[in-house]
Amino acid sequence: MLSHLRALEAESIYILREVAAEFARPVMLYSIGKDSSVMLRLAQKAFFPGNIPFPLLHVDTTYKFGEMIRFRDWYPRSIGAELRVHTNRQAIAEGANPIALGTSRCCSLLKTRALLDALAEGGYDAAFGGARRDEEKSRAKERIFSFRDQFGQWDPKNQRPELWSLYNARIDKGQSIRVFPLSNWTELDVWHYIHIENIPVVPLYFAKVREMIVRNDTLIPPEHNVIPLLPGEKPQPVMCRMRSLGCTPCTGAIRSEADTAPKIIEELLRFRRSERENRIIDHDQEGSMELKKREGYF
């Protein structure tokens, strides 16, 4: 492999092994997205020829794309990883969706609350996430080992200093550490690695003709149809792809012809548009990601 990706890979593998050595019950948050796919490959590499010594956890909001769920139920198992799935059943039973509750409250119940419950139920003391520092401003300040109190919350003003590659793994009972092995990767690095390592990802990332609701510049997927259609609106075929994968009501598609990893990289170079742009949640208010992270979101 080539030099700078090899250095990133070596650093991530080091981080994965530190966690496995220092924590009693680690878990890897598995979001089914491209970053999770890379993280999973790095975990395979870190513990080869042994198995990955911790389970994967998917927090399922039930609003994920069908293609994501099919991929989730196939790929981790195919490489011998153990997958656990958690859903906030009560909130779903009470009809939680982003239109009825607003995106902020919906995320809080189906993602943050569900995640914290799942972590508490599993007794996990360390949880890997695939977040990268280049994604968003508040993430640029995230530690690689990020301390969470017994309520799973983040205090950005009181983070542990993190020097060299010496990670402080000490916690008391009930507290936990979120670990971000991909902190220093960029979106381009991730796609480049997927390409040269030939890592399977959900087909939604690749362009093809899909049925979409076209509203101004936004392409809204009709799946899990909770967004009310405006008069005269109906899904129409559009050549498009997903730049990041979330819940169908809150994830827009982008018009694209990129149907291979190299073409996606080419597209990234041409359109320098933040990958989170099509995630509606980040734009609720300035700094909304920081608010969510303080509450326990990844």
Next chain:
Amino acid sequence: MLVAETRPSAAVSIEEFLEQEASKELLRLSTAGSVDDGKSTLIGRLLYDAQGIYEDQLAGIRKSKVNRSTGPIDFSLLTDGLRAEREQGITIDVAYRHFSTPKRKFIIADTPGHEQYTRNMATGASTASLAVVLVDARNGVLPQTRRHATISSLLGIPRLVLAVNKMDLAGYSREVFEQIRADFLAFAGGLGFAGMLAIPVSALEGENVARRGTGMPWYDGPSLLEHLETVPVAGRRFDQPLRFAVQYVIRPDQHFRGYAGQVASGAVRKGDPVLVLPGGQRSQVASITTFDGEMARATAPDSVIITLEDERDISRGDMLVHPEALPQIARHFEAHLVWMTDDPLAKGRSLLVKHTTQQVSARVQSIESKLDIHTMVRKPAPVLELNDIGIVRIEASRPLFFDPYRENRSTGSFILIDPLTNGTVGAGMILTAIDRRAAGAGRVTSSERQARNGHTPALLALANPALATRLERRLFDHGCQVMAMENSEAASALRDAGLIVIGSAFEDPRAVDLNLLPLPKDEEAAVDALIAYLEQQGILFTDRFSSGEGI
């Protein structure tokens, strides 16, 4: 993060482009300076001019409520990420920023410059190979400029750029710039940087940031970005001696026992002789294994799995080195320390040292001096307070394997953890072992013997001969000076020489009677219990016998 020039042109295929892209070097830099120096504006300008800012992030800034600059875009809002910072208008934590040019990839650790945030500056500097220190052209070299340069030097950053900012407000005056440069060099010349360069810039106007402007025709040096693209990238860690700290033991079945870790420095080849620390056993590298196949040679910073020719009991915290290039091995050492918590550090304090993949308990023996950050003079001090930098002597409960920080940032660095709060309270850079400095002066003392052996002397009374044999073997394999014997008089003499002696009974009142301990029937389990007891009694300094295996 990507600049226009990196777009694949029609002549270059995307595959060719990707190859070029991946073979780029990575330069990690840190920036220091206070908000008044315009640091965030400089970085924002650098990112912007390198066209590294995503369009929607720019859109978010245009609709932001506060606007601290008078121009149309406030570049500092691109980097000040946290709410508290946006509200107070200062940078209070380290933010990491990526950008890329056709020549290199960059990661900037953007660190705050206020005195009370020295710890964050040290954090950002710890992984950087170049420091950008800012001064305001109107104020010149201030005490904080000297502090930033000193911390950068202590943290081992080889190269420094002095960015003399706000030249637009100083009339782009050559005299102003030359005076600041001379003042700075007079001070920083003695700090030991491998390279230093002063550049006059105006972050607001973009002069000499990414490109040379028209405001200062008298300046014929490179712009900041040109310099960053061409300065030698430090850290050829593979020229150094091999240091491989075992992180994790991988043992999927009885046939495979691999030691997983990252090559911290140097190189290792299949067939190389290696020495295992602390045990001192010699072996040979049987294979260097990875998911992608075996390697003939691994170099820093590769993460690999090493298997050895001989079956060895090696665990997390042990280190593989080449037998002819040993690190220093000592329990006592002297180090520069940045203290990072409100509760002041006094001598005698018990803390945990995390060093490579070891975590050991330690005691601060003395505070030798403290650096006055205003005068840059070292003077005696009873305590180190938050953000103080001092020289301390530390005694660890078991030997560490290290190199001076100046020679090896990986094996020369450590953090201190408070065992009560679990907080990271200090960052240390090892100067030297104290044992070695004292060596040769006078007779070998009992504590020197203990430091080398990793245990105190002891007479262990154990009536079960089979168990005694197993215990002797286990202790020996872990590098202990141990002997099972029945001559009581000779046993006492060996004890005085620092050995652990195991026998059925001893007349010596110093003997420890293990016969009364409730032990499991299974002999291996009984040996485990005995080891745990000897650790608990402080006879064995290490806790690696019973824990830390990782599987």
